[in-house]
Amino acid sequence: MSLATSPQLTIDRATCAALDAADPLAGFRERFDLPAGVVYLDGNSLGALPRATPAHVELVIREEWGTGLIRSWNDAGWFDKPRALGDRIAPLIGAAQGEVVLGDSTSSSLFQVAVAATRLRPGRRVIVSERGSFPTDLYILEGVQELAGADAGGPLERRLIDDEADLDDVLGDDVAVVVLTHVNYRTGRMYDLADVTRRVHEAGALMVWDLCHSVGAVPVDLAGAGADFAIGCTYKYLNGGPGSPSFIWVAERHQAEARPALTGWHGHARPFDFGLDYAPADGVARFRVGTPQLLSVAGLEASLDVWADVDLEALREKSLRLTELFISLVDTRLARWDVEVVSPRQSARRGSQVALRFGGDGMRDGLPETADGYAVMQAIIGRGVIGDFRAPDLMRFGFAPLYVSHTDVWDAVAVLEDVLATETWREPRFARRGAVT
């Protein structure tokens, strides 16, 4: 029975504990090192620390670097790590072996693939993206528009949509590339990867997917969708560590023709010949740039050991149970504060996160004004429930199925309710100030 469609079901903490007891993924919680007293609902921004990571990074530092020194480029396989770890990410996104490689940041990886994709559609002068993209995607595309469009006398044009429903309004034979984020970073709204890709292809354009909020959270089938390029992040649901390397996916059919923008030596066909001229490596390796940041790569390597054991269907099932439970509890317990669930209520359209917003204004239920999402978030963080806030008014909660439990969800809503009921969010220490990350 779906919790979200069963408001008549009485849920209490014991119900949640029973769901935890029956959870096939419950054992993964022990593979993470979360601080005591914390309910961590921000794994969609920075994933939790896998318990095995510190020892693995220390081994790389002490043994591979400290003792192996320069020899580790061969002996420890350092040079091939970006490709080797790419192959381990591939099953998480419906990609084949040899189609994925690590990049630097998602921003620079998007630059790499957006230039390459644009070059595969010469003469077409438009890049389509969406207003709700994580902003760096739009910023990076501005750079691509200027550089990649210069040979036709000026920047490429940008067309922005608000939703996949708008796609038909902007697609035409002048569109080179469409860059969309599979799961929206604010609302968790999820696109139909296959259907959007199909529509973009019908217009003769190429499809670039940003999987930052998808990988490790929802099923992704790039091969099934027949997409062209993708990039993604490993420090969110994949738990690779702060700023761990991005990844790049290039469909095998494009690899021989795709020309990246950053033509560094690690993407060269024969990097150790030290020749004068650039020649791209075979396959996705040509999208590599320079020397990988190997301590951060080591963090990712340790986290991928966890992912090797995850059943992705069970992951999605638990993710939906968690978000449905959260939505249901918000609906039933927070209704009097006029809380709006901004994320899609339809499971198929929702990633693994839920965004809330306070509606209304003026007096309501005896309270003098609407609660402020920023202050409420600070107050619950002060109580150990960690989500985050996105201006102007969204409280975000991410549900990483590997370490978030049903009782965590219960406790989070209980703290939210208590903070709202006792108005502790009004304390001056929770007032907005400065930049909000």
Next chain:
Amino acid sequence: MSLATSPQLTIDRATCAALDAADPLAGFRERFDLPAGVVYLDGNSLGALPRATPAHVELVIREEWGTGLIRSWNDAGWFDKPRALGDRIAPLIGAAQGEVVLGDSTSSSLFQVAVAATRLRPGRRVIVSERGSFPTDLYILEGVQELAGADAGGPLERRLIDDEADLDDVLGDDVAVVVLTHVNYRTGRMYDLADVTRRVHEAGALMVWDLCHSVGAVPVDLAGAGADFAIGCTYKYLNGGPGSPSFIWVAERHQAEARPALTGWHGHARPFDFGLDYAPADGVARFRVGTPQLLSVAGLEASLDVWADVDLEALREKSLRLTELFISLVDTRLARWDVEVVSPRQSARRGSQVALRFGGDGMRDGLPETADGYAVMQAIIGRGVIGDFRAPDLMRFGFAPLYVSHTDVWDAVAVLEDVLATETWREPRFARRGAVT
């Protein structure tokens, strides 16, 4: 008295031990964790492990990531690390505070500054570089030539020189940018930074310096030279760890006008406003791209603690003593194997490394053929003396003054002599095979 110009001076191991005893930098050796029995002469490729690094990285992993979680973006100052560490690198290269920021790899950082520099000289269609650059610089510049030149109807032209003596042959009013490596990665030959910069400016072009083999090895005075842009590496002499982040220097006078290629959100003026349009940050921060790889940044942070205590004049003095001693011992003890010192013998023209090559062919001193540099290098590595080999024929030895001693130099040459005299380099296990890193 200069060792290199005093072949009559009798040097023995006791002389070297006396030099070590009088070495004002000798105490730094204890701040590195080098394996027993190793003489490490490859710090010009990958620096040694500072003793404090493992604990610092572990603290970042366990406390900042594991316990602080997303809060560390503010509480641990993660967002500002690339600028904060840039300010700590600045004194090592003659830069002011606010002029240096961390990048991803040196390859991607060169792309960033080369596009920006080219844009500051519109209409000029030539980029000058040199045949002896580390190849990724040439490869990256090919990418820049194509993208940044497109608005004038085709790629920018590349002109390559062999030495600064050739500069006048290629400089003209069509040259936009000159990209040179201060210290050559193969031979250690060092350019006159100020003089070359002056000549480039006289031609109306901008000067981009690659400091990969300079920073932490030789004096660098970018401000004194009046240079325009620079990039460099932190995993060689700075000991930041394998693949630790590059840095970017932009002279203050260019910062307001310079437009980088990769316009990511970490280089945005107001990254947390999440606006639709790119607006560059003030100052060098606009050269940032995406989220920094913070475990690798942590490695660099620990190594910069060491550098905060280094007297750079004493560093250069010791560096020259080490390279002069090495050259002198090679001249006196290895002469019968026809070893050529490829690096400049003039101190002012030499970085902190020395390259050797075997000359001649056929019979010599009773040996049937010339020694093979690759095999000799493998043989001495097998004996614990770690340098490296660069095709087709160079044996490279780097002398990182913080952890290489005069007795190390003695022992290295003694092992070289023994390997050559006993012909152990002829053993089949030292034959060339496959890629050489």
